[in-house]
Amino acid sequence: MLLKMSSKMTRSDNITHARKTVQQLRVEACIERIKVSKASADLMRYCSEHAKYDPLLMGIPASENPFKDKKPCIIL
C-alpha cells in the first residue's frame, strides 16, 4: 500500500518537474539572441576602451602609485 502511494506521489512530482522544465525551456527559447561575431566585437571594444584605465594591464607610473614602497614597510 505504502509502496503504491509513494510511486503515485513520485509520478505527480515527475509531472510537475517535467512541466516546469518545459515551461522554463519555452521561456528560454523565446529570448532574442545576437550573433557571436557582434557579441565578440562588443567585448573587444569594451576591453580596448577601458584598457588604459586598467592598472593591472598597464602598470602605474611610480609617482602615482600610492602603494609603491617608499620606505621599508611593516605589517603591524
Add this chain to the structure above:
Amino acid sequence: MCDQTFVAITFGPCDSCSQNKPLMNIYLQNEPVNYCSLCVELMACQGLAKGETVSTLRAESENLKAKLEEERAKLHDVELHQVAEKVETLGQFVIKTRRTLKGHGNKVLCMDWCRDKRRMVSSSQVIMRSAAVCVLQEHAVTMPCTWVMACAYAPSGCVIACGGLDNKCSVYPLSLDKNENLAAKKKSVAMHTNYLSACSFTNSDMQLLTSSGDGTCALWDVESGQLLQSFHGHSADVLSLDLAPSETGNTFVSGGCDKKANVWDMRSGQNIQSFETHESDINSVKYYPSGDAFATGSDDATCRLYDLRADREVAIYSKESIIFGASSVDFSLSGRLLFAGYNDYNINVWDVLKGTRVAILFGHENRVSTVRVSPDGTAFCSGSWDNTLDFNPV
C-alpha cells in the same frame, strides 16, 4: 484562447519560435499573430492536463532543448579568439607578491574588498590597507562564525555579512574600536536549510543576496530578515553568485554543482538564461565588467566565458597541463585579464579575448580558494588553504 482561426499559406518567421516555416494566421486575445503549426499545437496543448504524461512532457522538453541548440548554433558564426586575432598581444605580465599575510588561524575560504579600496575582509579577519603609511594593518577583529564560507562587505563599508556551515548569513556592524566584541552585535538575516556558499549585498546595505547548498538563492531584507524573493532552478548545491555590475541592473548569475550557470531576474525570481557546458561543478562565477558576459571556474579544470546576448559559451580557458579545478575567478578592470585560482596551488592569468594564458603565479602552498581584484583595479588578493592571503599590488 483562439478567437478565430484562419488557415492562410504564408511563409516566414514564426512569431513564437522564430523559425521560417509555413505560418497560420491566428488571433490571440484579439491580436493577429503568425504561428507555425507546431507552435499552434503546442499552445493548444498548454492547458491540457489529461493525456499529459511524463513521457510527452519529456519529449517536448527534448524537442525544446534541441530547438534551443539549433537557435544558438545558427548565430555561432565565429569564435571569439578568431575575432580577437587583430587585437594586440599582451606584453609579459609581471607581478610580485608584495605582502603575504600569515597568521590566519584557518584556511582562508573567502574574501571581499570594501568599495573604499582600502579594506578587505577575509573569512577570519578584517584587514586594513592604508595608503598613507604603506602598511597593512589587521584589525584584531575575528569573525565570530565557526566555518565561514562566504563573506561580503556592504557598499557603505560599515557592515559585513558572513556565514557558512551554520546555514545562516549574519550581518555585523564594523567599528574601529579593536576591543569591540563583534559577536554581540550579530544579526541573523538569512536562513537556509543547508550551508551558505556565497553572499553579496546588492547596491545598498539594505538587501542581501545569498546562495546555499540547499540548491536555492535568496534575496533578503537586512533590517527585518524577511525573505523577499527566492530563486529555484538549480538541481544541486549552488556554490557561487555574482551581481550584474550595472547600477540599474536587476540580474545576477549563479553557478552550482549541477554544472549549470543560471542568470536570474531579481525582481521576479525568474530564471532568464541557463548555460550547461561545464563537465563538473561550477565553483565560481563572475560578471565581465560590461555586464554582457560572465566567466566561470569549474572542477573540470576549465574556465569559460559565456556571452549573455549571444546566449552561448564563447571561450574556454584551458590547457592540457592544467588538471586541477579552478576555485575562483575574477576580471581585471578592463576585462582583458581573467585571474583564476586553482586547486594546484597556482593562479593562472588568462587573456580573455585571445584565450591564451598570460602568466602563472606561484606562491601558495595549498589550494587557492579565492581571488579578488580590488575595486580600483590596482591590486588583487588571493586567499588559500595554506592560511595566507597574498596581496599583489601593481
